[in-house]
Amino acid sequence: MTDETEQRDSDGTILDSLELLKAKKVTLLQEMRTKNASWKRDLEKIENAITALEDVMTTKGSPSSASGKRKRKGKKNSISSKIRDFAIAELTASDRPLDRSEILEKIVDAGIVIQTRDPAKFLSRVLWRTKELINDGSGYWLASRPRK
The missing domain is CATH 1.20.5 (Single alpha-helices involved in coiled-coils or other helix-helix interfaces)
Known part of the structure; x- marks a missing residue:
């Protein structure tokens, strides 16, 4: 070459x-x-989840309703409290309702352990009793955020 x-x-x-x-x-x-x-x-x-959780914390700190019923104070670090806060954060970040199995899957993925015989049943009870959530038939959704 x-x-x-x-x-x-x-x-x-x-x-x-x-x-x-x-x-x-x-x-x-x-x-x-x-x-x-x-x-x-x-x-x-x-950021939306943080805002929603801050709103929930503000709501929790407000005085009891006029009905005179005493609010049941849950333990801050109880599994129910963790599940409730986690579900609210996930639904805040979501653009649609989530059913129980989806929420349970996200909870497990996040490393939250529900030590009961039937975690799905326990989750249902916690979600059902959470005033910030509603079940509209297609899954759980934030009561404060109307569906579009």
Whole structure:
């Protein structure tokens, strides 16, 4: 091979490498935009859940209703309290009602352990007794947030 041929081959390899790098850059930029959009949606859901939980905490701190009935104070760290707060946060982040099995799956995925013989039944009782939630037939939903 001549020096001129070697130079062309070398330039061709460099051009190929340059094109590959440019293509990879475009791909990475697209992935970055997609992930940023996904992270932004996740962050909005978390912010909505935080707001809802803060609203719940404000509601819990308000005086009892005019009926004169004493409010039952639950233990802050009880499993029922954890489930209730978790369900409210998940429903706040959701755009649709969630049924019992979906909520139970999310609870298990989050590492919350329900140590009863029938976790689904226990969950149902907690959700049913939670004043901030309603069951509209298609699943549990926030009483304070009307369906669209």
